[in-house]
Amino acid sequence: MFKRISTIGLGYIGLPTAAVFAKHGIEVIGVDVKQEAVDTINRGEIHIVEPGLAGVVKNAVENGLLRATVTPEPADAFLIAVPTPFKKTGAEVPEPDLTYIESASRAIAPVLKKGDLVVLESTSPVGATERMADWLAEERPDLSFPQAKGEESDIRIAHCPERVLPGHVLEELISNDRVVGGMTSKCSELAVALYKTFVKGECVVTNARTAEMAKLTENSFRDVNIAFANELSIICDKLDIDVWELIALSNRHPRVNILQPGPGVGGHCIAVDPWFIVASAPDESKLIRAAREVNDQKPEWVVNKVKLAVADYLQANPDKTAKDVTVACYGLAFKPDIDDLRESPALNITKSIAEFHKGKLLVIEPNIDAITSTIGSEKLKLTSLQESFESADIHVLLVDHKEFKNQERPKTKYVVDTRGIWG
Ligand code: SAJ
Numbered sequence: 114m115f116k117r118i119s120t121i122g123l124g125y126i127g128l129p130t131a132a133v134f135a136k137h138g139i140e141v142i143g144v145d146v147k148q149e150a151v152d153t154i155n156r157g158e159i160h161i162v163e164p165g166l167a168g169v170v171k172n173a174v175e176n177g178l179l180r181a182t183v184t185p186e187p188a189d190a191f192l193i194a195v196p197t198p199f200k201k202t203g204a205e206v207p208e209p210d211l212t213y214i215e216s217a218s219r220a221i222a223p224v225l226k227k228g229d230l231v232v233l234e235s236t237s238p239v240g241a242t243e244r245m246a247d248w249l250a251e252e253r254p255d256l257s258f259p260q261a262k263g264e265e266s267d268i269r270i271a272h273c274p275e276r277v278l279p280g281h282v283l284e285e286l287i288s289n290d291r292v293v294g295g296m297t298s299k300c301s302e303l304a305v306a307l308y309k310t311f312v313k314g315e316c317v318v319t320n321a322r323t324a325e326m327a328k329l330t331e332n333s334f335r336d337v338n339i340a341f342a343n344e345l346s347i348i349c350d351k352l353d354i355d356v357w358e359l360i361a362l363s364n365r366h367p368r369v370n371i372l373q374p375g376p377g378v379g380g381h382c383i384a385v386d387p388w389f390i391v392a393s394a395p396d397e398s399k400l401i402r403a404a405r406e407v408n409d410q411k412p413e414w415v416v417n418k419v420k421l422a423v424a425d426y427l428q429a430n431p432d433k434t435a436k437d438v439t440v441a442c443y444g445l446a447f448k449p450d451i452d453d454l455r456e457s458p459a460l461n462i463t464k465s466i467a468e469f470h471k472g473k474l475l476v477i478e479p480n481i482d483a484i485t486s487t488i489g490s491e492k493l494k495l496t497s498l499q500e501s502f503e504s505a506d507i508h509v510l511l512v513d514h515k516e517f518k519n520q521e522r523p524k525t526k527y528v529v530d531t532r533g534i535w536g
Contacts, residue, residue: 294324379447444512
């Protein structure tokens with residue numbers, strides 16, 4: 114049924130998806146607007162970091178089953194996995210930006226033929242799949258689409274949101290259940306048949322709008338629960354209670370399962386997707402919005418804790434000035450044991466400390482070799498764990514990487530531990 118498929122967008126989702134289809138014997142044409150990414154993939158290499166992906170892509174390219182290009186080519190099914198960021202308008206409630214979906218739709222439209230399936234995988238606000246169908250129909254008045262022709266349409270359209278966890282993508286692509294939201298039943302049926310090529314989880318059918326909302330709901334659920342933990346951490350700090358002990362105790366209740374506080378919520382999903390719900394129902398999304406605000410404010414709270422620690426240190430060491438104080442920041446990634454710095458609260462906190470602190474700043478990030486991030490003209494320089502333990506006066510733990518978990522708490526009271534691993 115599917116001799117050749119095409120994935121549009123060769124990023125964190127599109128490339129692993131393309132590689133896994135190819136691994137299962139289907140010819141895949143990967144399309145991306147970035148020529149550099151296309152060239153890298155055609156050499157059998159990868160431009161993103163994901164465990165196990167390099168080998169699968171290399172094999173797929175060598176076997177002639179995966180090829181990348183900047184220009185779409187005909188295929189039996191198209192999977193669109195392009196970014197859906199915010200519009201950069203500075204609005205109080207950020208609005209989703211669908212321009213990447215629109216250009217991907219308009220780019221594949223010329224090569225569509227009767228019987229093809231188009232699946233939107235990008236995390237999208239409710240209604241995006243219908244808009245995609247409209248853009249396709251606008252470009253191809255000679256073909257019929259489900260919004261006009263229902264089950265009789267030439268082209269089948271569905272939304273099937275990706276739900277894989279960065280760092281576990283290859284495994285979760287296969288084992289996770291998939292929500293398949295077709296614009297009609299036949300659209301869903303065809304999309305299920307496509308995913309069944311490799312998905313071992315269940316493919317659960319619904320409509321496109323519910324599928325869109327399901328994905329946003331999953332990430333908002335997590336955001337709200339992390340916000341609860343983050344708010345508790347601030348309350349406990351005020352009341353002089355160890356929040357991690359408190360959560361461990363409360364979680365012994367059979368129906369309580371509180372998540373872990375941290376320096377804020379990072380990454381490109383959980384900190385973004387809840388806003389898509391808020392933007393589409395601003396008056397009704399009170400809790401979801403408050404959770405976003407609580408999580409977004411947490412980094413600033415951490416920076417203030419560091420300022421207080423420096424002030425305490427100087428009070429106890431009156432012969433010193435701020436210039437003599439060395440601060441060490443442990444971790445820059447947005448979560449443990451990865452190298453991804455996108456929307457990382459740890460990175461932003463470190464940058465803020467670099468801005469206010471007059472003394473030395475040491476940065477320890479075991480998952481990267483060099484930081485390209487700049488503050489003014491100065492580069493953040495990486496230091497070894499050993500050096501920071503020997504020379505820092507204030508220790509700021511931002512990410513619970515395994516290297517830090519295996520380390521005993523620095524022997525000083527000047528520790529700001531946002532992850533509760535140094536007890
Ligand atoms: N975090 C906490 N405390 C916790 C759990 C997480 O502070 O108890 C923080 C992390 O440190 C990180 C952020 O939340 O900064 C997000 O991390 P995450 O591991 O919760 O999630 P992501 O962003 O890596 O991936 C999520 C996943 N969604 C859910 O678990 C509901 C993944 O399945 C989605 O596919 C992905 O978003 C996505 O692409 O949308």
